[in-house]
Amino acid sequence: MRGSSQMIPTDEIMSGVEFVDEAAGKDALKSVRNDKSEIDWCLFTYEDAKSSKVALKGTGSGGIEELKNHLGNDVIGYGLVRKTDKIDDSVTVKFVYIFWLGDDAPRMQKARVSTHQGAVRNFIGQFHVDITTSDISELSDEALQAKVMDNSGSASKVIDKNTGAREVRSGTGSGSAKVTSKNTGLTFSDEGNLKEKLRDIRVATGEGSNDWFLIGYEGESENLVLLGTGSGGASELVNLLSDDMAAYGLVRKVEQIDDTKATKFAFIKFQGDHMPRMLKARIGTHAGKVQEFFQPYHVSIDATQKSEITDEIIMKTIQTASGTRVHVLDDQRTSQAPPTSQQTQIRTGGSGLQPKTATVTKAVAVPRGNEQNVKFSDEETIRNNIKEVRNDAVDTDWCLVGYDGKKGNVLVPLGKGNGGLSELVGLLEDDMVGYGLLRKTEKFDESLTVKFVHIVFTGENINRMHRARLGTHKGEVTQLFSPYHVDFQATSTSELTDEVLQTRIGEASGTANKVK
DSSP states (O other): OOSOOOOOOHHHHHSOOEEESHHHHHHHHHHHHOTTSSOOEEEEEESSTTOOEEEEEEEESSHHHHHGGGOOTTOEEEEEEEEEEEETTEEEEEEEEEEEEOTTSOHHHHHHHHHHHHHHHHHHOOOSEEEEESOGGGOSHHHHHHHHHHHHTOEEEEEOTTTOOEEEEETTOSOEEEEOOOOOSOEETTHHHHHHHHHHHHHOOSTTOOOEEEEEESTTSSEEEEEEEESSHHHHHGGGOOTTOEEEEEEEEEEEETTEEEEEEEEEEEEOTTSOHHHHHHGGGGHHHHHHHHOSOSEEEEESSGGGOOHHHHHHHHHHHHOOSOOOOOOSOOOOOOOOEEEEEEEEOOTTSOOEEEEEEEEOOOOOOOTTSOEESSHHHHHHHHHHHHOTTSSOOEEEEEEGGGSSSEEEEEEEESSHHHHHHTTOOTTOEEEEEEEEEEEETTEEEEEEEEEEEEOTTOOHHHHHHHHHHHHHHHHHHOSOSEEEEESSGGGOOHHHHHHHHHHHHTOOOOOO
């Protein structure tokens, strides 16, 4: 016995994380992210054994070997390490997030970890690889390099026939590192059978075949057991979940892009709001081993409530992450209204620049029907404009619709162009509502992907009765512009800047550097 039990106040566990000298922490992260800086690591820990505040513990230029000198069995730490990865003759910078949960860390702090870790990860920002461990031997330069190469695909993997250890070799043959996995206390019941059931989800894609798999903890132990498999998707999987448990699952979905179907997998991590406190404190050390068991997958979904796991949410997450090149969609509607618009072309651009063309559409009044249901005037033009924005082969990168007469329930095309956000914003006024689609590009390392932003602009001075009706139009408007990667709501044109939208895109895709 270690002594009498002590109740941990619920409000203390659920409270948000607080940083000691947040500015110093941000400066440290900036240094690590700066390729010209010698600083290549920083570490955050709790202020002291009884504190719930997170403080900067240290920085240095000696990599993970130096960082781990600050870790102990009684410490909980969050770190960032800068590494480089060489593929052929190209060198890229990679960042590794370290979550250290010492076996003898204070119980109060362990209980807070599950609520603090997300906020700390957001504070630290973008990283390519994350490592969760309580074993100091897993934090070596060789182990980190192997993780980085494994993640980027620059490693070749060989299994040692004598020891069973995995040897990771760089693509250039410059060296190798053996990576072993410490038993964190987590076990898989009948692991062979679990892997076979999981494999069925990946390979059996015919009608009626199983498309989900779920495992969970046996009581309050660290033993994971099969909870079920089935063919009814996420809606069937969630029937096995309750708010006092933790579980991990895989769901298979099919994404259709134009005429192509692609099989995608979503990893589900569920931690109910009322799961046992001690289990919640322990499972932070299980993340790495659980993810390794389920890999590969395309997206991951963390949830604390069953309502956060639906087939619709999973599909939207997959579409957000896919970043496919061609994005032209077939019409979702077949009805067409007679043309009721007049179009005027406006050319912009200074001397020596390729002129940018915006088409401003002047709507002709149309009869109004039921004020509760949204209607479309010149629907063919609206949908063609959206198609153009989605077509990478066309210069058009934005389109906008709004209400006829700035009120009512009839949406009309307001314009399209190739001048980006600033051109779109030029059509907005403070007494109108506008819905737009904007095409942007995002760069991550050396890769460019196309991203779409759905803009909802609700001017501060719109008609009061019109504002009250907007909620009934949301579903149909969202369907009109779907799919998109980010939605952005604004009430003032000053909120709509390229910098703000680019940041939002980066946050949604996980490529944003959130250190300011």
